[in-house]
Amino acid sequence: xxxxxxxxxxxxxxxxxxxxxxxxxxxxxxxxxxxPIDAYIGADMxxxxxxxxxxxxxxxxxxxxxxxxFLNWLEQLAQGNLGFSRVYNxxxxxxxxxxxxTSLALMGVAWTVSGLLGFMLGVxxxxxxxxxxxxxxxxxAYTLASTPLFWMGLLLLTVxxxxxxxxxxxxxxxxxxxxxxxxxxxxxxxxxxxxxxxSIIGIANMALHTRQKMLDVMHSDYVLMARAMGxxxxxxxxxxxxxxxxxxxVTLQFASLxxxxxxxxxxxQVFSYPGLGQATILxxxxxDVPLLLGIVLFSTVFVFSGNTLxxxxxxxxxxxxRLAEG
Amino acid sequence: MELTDSLSTPAAINQPVAHGRVRRAPLISRRSQALLxxxxxxxLIAAVLAGAWLxxxxxxxxxxxxxxxxxxxxxxxxxxxxxxxxxxxxxHGLTLSMxxxxxxxxxxxLIAAVLxxxxxxxxxxxxLVITWTIDLFYSLPHLVVMILIxxxxxxxxxxxxxxxxxxxxxxxxxxxRAEVLQVRQxxxxxxxxxxxxxxxxxxxxxxxxxxxxxxxxGLILLFPHAILxxxxxxxxxxxxxxxxxxxxxxxxxxxxxxSAGYWWLAVMPGLALLTMVKLFDILGGQVRDLIDPRxxxx
Numbered sequence: 001x002x003x004x005x006x007x008x009x010x011x012x013x014x015x016x017x018x019x020x021x022x023x024x025x026x027x028x029x030x031x032x033x034x035x036p037i038d039a040y041i042g043a044d045m046x047x048x049x050x051x052x053x054x055x056x057x058x059x060x061x062x063x064x065x066x067x068x069x070f071l072n073w074l075e076q077l078a079q080g081n082l083g084f085s086r087v088y089n090x091x092x093x094x095x096x097x098x099x100x101x102t103s104l105a106l107m108g109v110a111w112t113v114s115g116l117l118g119f120m121l122g123v124x125x126x127x128x129x130x131x132x133x134x135x136x137x138x139x140x141a142y143t144l145a146s147t148p149l150f151w152m153g154l155l156l157l158t159v160x161x162x163x164x165x166x167x168x169x170x171x172x173x174x175x176x177x178x179x180x181x182x183x184x185x186x187x188x189x190x191x192x193x194x195x196x197x198x199s200i201i202g203i204a205n206m207a208l209h210t211r212q213k214m215l216d217v218m219h220s221d222y223v224l225m226a227r228a229m230g231x232x233x234x235x236x237x238x239x240x241x242x243x244x245x246x247x248x249x250v251t252l253q254f255a256s257l258x259x260x261x262x263x264x265x266x267x268x269q270v271f272s273y274p275g276l277g278q279a280t281i282l283x284x285x286x287x288d289v290p291l292l293l294g295i296v297l298f299s300t301v302f303v304f305s306g307n308t309l310x311x312x313x314x315x316x317x318x319x320x321x322r323l324a325e326g
Numbered sequence: 327m328e329l330t331d332s333l334s335t336p337a338a339i340n341q342p343v344a345h346g347r348v349r350r351a352p353l354i355s356r357r358s359q360a361l362l363x364x365x366x367x368x369x370l371i372a373a374v375l376a377g378a379w380l381x382x383x384x385x386x387x388x389x390x391x392x393x394x395x396x397x398x399x400x401x402x403x404x405x406x407x408x409x410x411x412x413x414x415x416x417x418h419g420l421t422l423s424m425x426x427x428x429x430x431x432x433x434x435x436l437i438a439a440v441l442x443x444x445x446x447x448x449x450x451x452x453x454l455v456i457t458w459t460i461d462l463f464y465s466l467p468h469l470v471v472m473i474l475i476x477x478x479x480x481x482x483x484x485x486x487x488x489x490x491x492x493x494x495x496x497x498x499x500x501x502x503r504a505e506v507l508q509v510r511q512x513x514x515x516x517x518x519x520x521x522x523x524x525x526x527x528x529x530x531x532x533x534x535x536x537x538x539x540x541x542x543x544g545l546i547l548l549f550p551h552a553i554l555x556x557x558x559x560x561x562x563x564x565x566x567x568x569x570x571x572x573x574x575x576x577x578x579x580x581x582x583x584x585s586a587g588y589w590w591l592a593v594m595p596g597l598a599l600l601t602m603v604k605l606f607d608i609l610g611g612q613v614r615d616l617i618d619p620r621x622x623x624x
Contacts, residue, residue: 017465024462025474033480146603148554150561151577151596158589169585262469269562270581281562284473292474299470307465 006315010308018300025296026073029289030066037062038287073293082297083290087282092294095279100298102172103275105191107264110198115253117199118206123245125207126214127237137207144204149263153197153270160193167193170272194271198263202256209252213245250313257306261299360612367609374602375424378417386410386418386571394583397590403598404590407583416595419573420602423560426483426572427553430490434552435545438495442502443537446510447529456499463496472555476564486565490552498544502537509536539617546610550603557599573599 037056057063061072076083082092125137144152160167168174172190173182217223217240226236265277272278276295283292354362389409397404403412445456463471475489509515515532519525559565560574568575573595580591 017462020462021466028474028478032478142607143600143604146550146554146607147600148557148561148577148596148603150558151592151599154577154581154584154592154596158584158592162584162587162589258464258467261467265467265469265473266558266562280470280473281564284477284564287477292477296466296470296474299467300465303465303467 006312010311014301014304014308017304018297021300022074022077022293022297023070025293026070027066029293030069032287035287082294085283085288085291085294087286087288087291088279092290095291096276096294096298099274099276099279102273103264103268103277105187106194106198106267106273106275107260109191109195110202110263111253111257111260113195113199114202115206115249118203119210119246119249121203122207122210122249123214123237123242126211126218126245127233127241129215129218134211137211141204141208141211144201145208147201149197149201150266150270152200153194153267156193156197157270172273172275190273194267194273197267197270198260201263202260205256205259206249206252210245210249213248214241217241217244247314247318250317251310254306254310254313258299258303261302357616360616363612364609364616367605367612370605371424371602371609374417374420374598378414378421381414381417383414383418386414394586394588397594403594404588406579406591407588412590412594415571415576416573416598419571419576419595420598422566422570423553423556423573423599424602426486426490427549427556430487430556431494431545431548431552433491434494435498435541435548437491438498438544439502439537439541441495442499443506443533445499446503446506447525453503457503460496460499463493468493468555469558472559473562473564476559481564483566483570486556486559489559490555493555494548494552498541498548501540501544505537505540506533509533543610543614543617546606546613549606549610553599553603553606 037053037060054063061069064072073083080093082096084090085092085095088095121137125134128134157169161169168190172187173179174186174190218236223236223240226240227233231239261277264275265280267273268275268277269281276298279291280295282288283295387410389405392401392405392409393407395401395405395409397412401411401413403416405411406415441456441459445453471493472489475492476485479485479488509532515528518528518532556565556572557574557577560572561578563578566572566575568579576595577592577599580588580595583591
């Protein structure tokens with residue numbers, strides 16, 4: 001019963017959030033001075049007459065006033081139809097679904113690697129406060145926090161793809177190959193550099209956060225007590241520190257999905273990786289309004305799911321928190 | 327400072343026996359160290375700005391005889407495919423990126439101050455709407471919002487500015503709201519209310535000394551974010567036009583020449599950007615240490 005209430009409440013919040021985001025996003029988009037027809041036609045502008053423009057406008061429903069368009073869009077949205085993407089020439093839901101699957105591999109690998117590595121580095125740094133290892137990790141993390149993600153991508157690209165020729169230069173698969181012919185190994189090869197870029201930047205935040213929590217624990221009275229009672233340093237870390245540090249780390253990692261998404265946009269641009277991030281950029285640059293709106297809504301759900309999962313895990317793992325309070 | 331020093335010295339002499347080791351007093355105090363770092367950061371930032379101005383536009387001329395030169399003493403950052411000096415381009419790009427970032431962060435911080443104060447002062451419905459808006463900004467990926475806003479404004483310099491301004495205020499607004507709430511609930515403010523001071527008088531006399539330091543630190547720490555995001559937006563091509571040599575544009579252009587092995591086109595401007603961002607980051611951290619009463623006396 002508690003679970004049903006919890007999930008129902010979350011669902012209600014998501015619906016309110018999506019309603020707000022869709023109203024705001026649609027209002028904003030309809031204010032844009034970028035004419036979708038101009039953006040679509042591009043260089044062929046001169047060869048298209050007024051009559052043809054009117055036809056295109058009518059076909060896309062652009063001759064209607066904005067509130068009517070919004071209601072039309074909402075009606076279609078309620079039926080699960082996000083519209084048609086001009087850039088990809090396929091329904092928006094299909095375009096997003098397909099690109100998200102590609103992005104998911106990238107984000108999943110980076111998310112796991114940066115979470116685990118960052119956590120381990122943070123624990124070690126916090127446990128050995130003031131040591132050279134701690135200093136090195138702090139220097140690394142603070143420097144990486146100011147590093148442009150796309151520049152890190154360019155560096156890796158230069159070193160590993162151009163100089164060492166260890167990794168492919170771009171894309172998610174060898175150029176000119178049919179998707180069904182690409183082997184798993186080739187996919188992994190193409191995934192390596194963008195995932196490494198995202199991970200290297202992502203580690204910094206996690207390591208710093210975990211280190212701080214670790215320091216709090218190590219300076220606490222109960223750790224002092226445990227040490228006084230003869231507990232070994234490793235025993236303290238295993239029995240007391242890890243459990244207390246792991247929970248906030250899990251929350252942080254799930255709450256960082258928005259940042260991960262933003263990072264993926266930049267990383268995908270550097271490596272021409274055909275994922276959702278690149279779709280976002282294309283939608284913005286070429287004025288593909290349905291796609292842009294679809295991605296805005298989708299990323300809202302994505303970030304919201306992350307936060308909800310963090311809450312859920314907290315409820316399950318932490319005995320101190322009761323569902324009723326959430 | 328002197329008072330604490332003279333008080334702690336005799337104790338320090340007695341301490342070694344008890345603790346087994348002597349802790350040497352640092353050569354200069356934490357406070358002077360922070361001040362020194364701040365001055366150094368400011369000098370370096372000023373040097374970049376002055377550098378772009380001093381070096382002029384001479385290096386931006388194309389000279390086909392000097393195309394694609396690797397960094398050497400005459401062109402420390404190398405030259406590009408048109409023979410333009412990369413150091414000149416980088417400095418100009420940095421100046422442009424910094425101007426945009428600073429302006430956007432300043433306006434954004436102002437919005438944060440106004441909304442945060444309003445939210446905490448009026449409470450009730452106003453507070454509800456403002457905190458809800460803040461939460462709304464956190465429920466979407468930043469970059470997606472920025473791309474959306476840049477698209478809505480129509481790209482270009484305005485697009486970048488508006489999207490930077492509109493996406494960076496939320497965090498600081500939260501901080502200021504909490505700070506104002508705390509001051510309002512403190513005993514001395516309650517007391518002056520009872521003593522018949524008007525809320526306006528209190529806002530005038532008690533708030534600034536608490537909120538201004540937080541605001542200042544928040545503002546400085548917004549700079550690196552805004553500069554990085556500006557570079558990111560320009561890099562993906564949604565920001566400035568290719569004719570304006572912002573640092574993001576320079577890096578985006580360099581991608582076409584990476585496979586030819588011209589690494590310096592990407593490495594050097596990026597390194598300069600990283601240094602710049604880091605400088606502002608250190609600056610903010612030091613100012614916070616100096617202002618924050620918990621660390622200021624160390």
